[in-house]
Amino acid sequence: MTLKIITGPTTEPVTLDEAKAHCRVDGTDEDELITALIVAARQYCEQRQNRAYLTQTLELTLDRWPSFPVDIPHPPLVSVESIKYYGTNDKEYIWATTEYFVDTDSEPGRVALNYAKTKPTVTLRPANGVKIRYTAGGSDVAQTVKQAMLLLIGHWYINREAVLTGTISKEIEFAVAALLNIDRVWPT
Structure with missing residues (x-):
């Protein structure tokens, strides 16, 4: 069994402005990076939940x-x-x-x-x-998913490389998992 995306979503659950506000970023210098992080966070969360968020x-x-x-x-x-x-x-x-x-x-x-x-x-x-x-997919994404995406975006924005700093990385991992497990589709 193979699953392939033919046409991806045309919007994202988290806007650039929301992500920039979460990361406390002003200006447009980091827009390209933050936009890429938004897409990566959605893809990560979709795979984790086995869902399609947007059409x-x-x-x-x-x-x-x-x-x-x-x-x-x-x-x-x-x-x-x-x-x-x-x-x-x-x-x-x-x-x-x-x-x-x-x-x-x-x-x-x-x-x-x-x-x-x-x-x-x-x-x-x-x-x-x-x-x-x-x-x-649909047009509405749960707030828990948006929050998980923002946690990931913020973490990835601050830590551009893989990190392990005490319990911080685990806390983010557990928080994201807890938010996404709420409405996860478990494989049969």
Whole structure:
């Protein structure tokens, strides 16, 4: 199983102004660095929580047909754009949407077979035979996530290299973990 970002989010949960205020930075000299830290903090937090915070297009690639229903990683699931599968001759097929049901209410979202339907019988190529392209994320991010991001951004801004200074690094690590574990999606 491989998960790839096709189109990333166009905004970030924490604005540049919020991050600069948290880091107590005036002026624009550090804007490029702080912007990069915002993106890195979001990516770290998304991976830690197994979630997509803001609207983005993802693609789940599987070697073979999964057992149904299949959990779609990085909720919340908004929609499934397409399910494609590839035969042994690398011919691409698009699975008709009438054959499966998209469950956006569950977390994580799922794709299930529709009533009296079966998965296609085409023999799949040996690897990467099924690709599910979908939209995940939303427009609102929990305050706990924003706070975790700000802690990371501030720590990374002050400590540009890996550091270990007594218990400070562990306190930040524990604080971020505590904030992100609140709404974490645990892998099954």
